[in-house]
Amino acid sequence: MTKHRLVVLGGGESGVGAALLGQKKGYDVFVSDKGKIKDNYKEVLIHNEIEWEEEQHTESKILNADIVMKSPGIPDKAPLVKQIRDKGVLVVSEIEFASKFTTATIVGITGSNGKTTTATLTHHLLKQELEVGLAGNIGDSFAKQVLEKNHPNYVLEISSFQLDDIIGFKPKIAVLTNITPDHLDRYDYQFENYIISKFRIAENQTKEDYLIYDADDEAIVNHLKKHPVQSTLLPFSLVKTIENGACLDKENIKITIDNNQIIMPTAKLALEGKHNIKNAMAASTVAHLLKIRKQTIRESLENFQGVEHRLEHVVKINKVQYINDSKATNVNATYYALESMDAPTVWIVGGVDKGNNYEELFSFVNEKVKAVICLGVDNEKLIDTFGNMVDVIVETQYMSEAVKIAYKIAEAGDNVLLSPACASFDLFENYEDRGRQFKNAVRNL
Structure with a gap:
């Protein structure tokens, strides 16, 4: 029986994580990076006897792949990626690849802004009572955590580039913080293409899954009207009254899920600014869904320290x-x-x-x-x-x-x-x- 061949394009955090997971799951693995691979990642590859190359892509070693995991930094327009796709080889992102090897409950968070703060805050709320990993665009790669930690729950910060290369990836809870024009150079300067890309986070969801989103964001609301999703919707808003989801009631955040309610004063939030009230709403809605105690949610929101390089x-x-x-x-x-x-x-x-x-x-x-x-x-x-x-x-x-x-x-x-x-x-x-x-x-x- 021949081994399936996994080619990893890009020898960074996600690439090396996927290579290690692939090797453990019995793939024949090859890592190729057009740039230089950082020394710490090289050492990991050498130590694990994974074949790699840098500052080049050897086509003969790549085009014979059964599956290619590409780094989110490599655009679809790259000639090599086109060649791979033309041969009918499956191209996936690290979150797609790694999700196949875990049965964990996944909270996937995307959006143009606020996703790092929301993901970090959500993880902070959940970790008080659940065993939960934080991955995606943050910290150790998802693939590496699936291999080494095998947490029963994950909070993933996910970029549109990672969503572009999913096939079956399905978070139990998806969060869409907002959508504003960003990275348009990768989407033919069409805002609509970028919106579609962000919404891929919900494309495999069923009504048993949840989509938490900003109901004050026109791009999101308009897209949902035209392209409904299967997921159970839990919007949040600073100005609307929300029956199922989160809204402001005077100076309080009010979250309602199936008539179960939690109320928190905004004055006590550790993070300042209107956008952080939204981030807190999104994170608390996730925590409420995953049955974190109300007291724990309140305390965690009051002592959260924020994210480096963000205000x-x-x-x-x-x-x-x-x-x-x-x-x-x-x-x-x-x-x-x-x-x-x-x-x-x-x-x-x-x-x-x-x-x-x-x-x-x-x-x-x-x-x-x-x-x-x-x-x-x-x-x-x-x-x-x-x-x-x-x-x-x-x-x-x-x-x-x-x-x-x-x-x-x-x-x-x-x-x-x-x-x-x-x-x-x-x-x-x-x-x-x-x-x-x-x-x-x-x-x-």
Whole structure:
């Protein structure tokens, strides 16, 4: 009996996790990365005697695959992926591959913004009473956890790229935090294609499964009208009255599921801002469905610390608050950040623009932003857009310099906010690297 051949494209966290799981399940495994594989991942592959290559794709070793797991970073348009598909070989994402080897209850969380906070918060609420793993775009890969931990429950943060390559993946509970234009460069600049991609999280669900979603989000509501799903719907809203789901009742979050109700004051939430009330609604609805005690949910919401690089208060220097929101890689995320600013703000913005439309930020910029510091290789669009709106606009390509300029401009009582609204790859390794450089530069002032 010949072994099935699993080819893994991309030797990062998800790729190496899938390779290990595949090997354990009896596949003949080959890992191929067009770039360099990081040393820590190389060591794992060598230690487990898994064949690999880097800085090339050897077609003869790839096109003979029975199944290909591709990294979410590789677009479908890549010639190699086209070749693989033309041969009729199955291409899947890591969450699709790993889900075949677990019977766990899966909570899948997607959305343009808020998914990391919601996933981390949901995990925080559940882990008090359940054995639960946190994976997907966070921490150790899902495949690796299925192999090593075999948790009975998982909270997965899932990107649209990962959903593009699912076939049978079906979370018991799906959460859709919101949908705003993002990554349109991967979706032929069609917002509709991106919406369809996000909704794939529910495509295999039945009425025994649940879809929790933002009922204030037009893109979601309109899509559901035109393309109903099988799932039991549990919406959340800040403005509507919701019979089954979550809504605001004066200053309280009210969650109702089959007449079973839980009420929590918003004043006690650890995280600030309207968008975090929504994140709390989504996470609490999941916890309520999975029978976490009401008292535990309330306490967990009060002591949750938040996520690094997401509106993270770094330090106050000379009465100026420095805030790291490096995780804001699109305009909508920066919208939430500027919305929550309650003082004059020096705003550090820029990077790789994914076809951004900055219009929704104009009212906040006019009202709250006193200076704009453009931090990117190409800042022309930012200068054209915001040049006339603020008194001071500067450009730089170094984080240390951006922070020094901000320090000079900011006065007592101001905020300095890094909320780039762009991807980080022009000057930094990733948004974490960008955020850490910001924090280091601030601490070195």
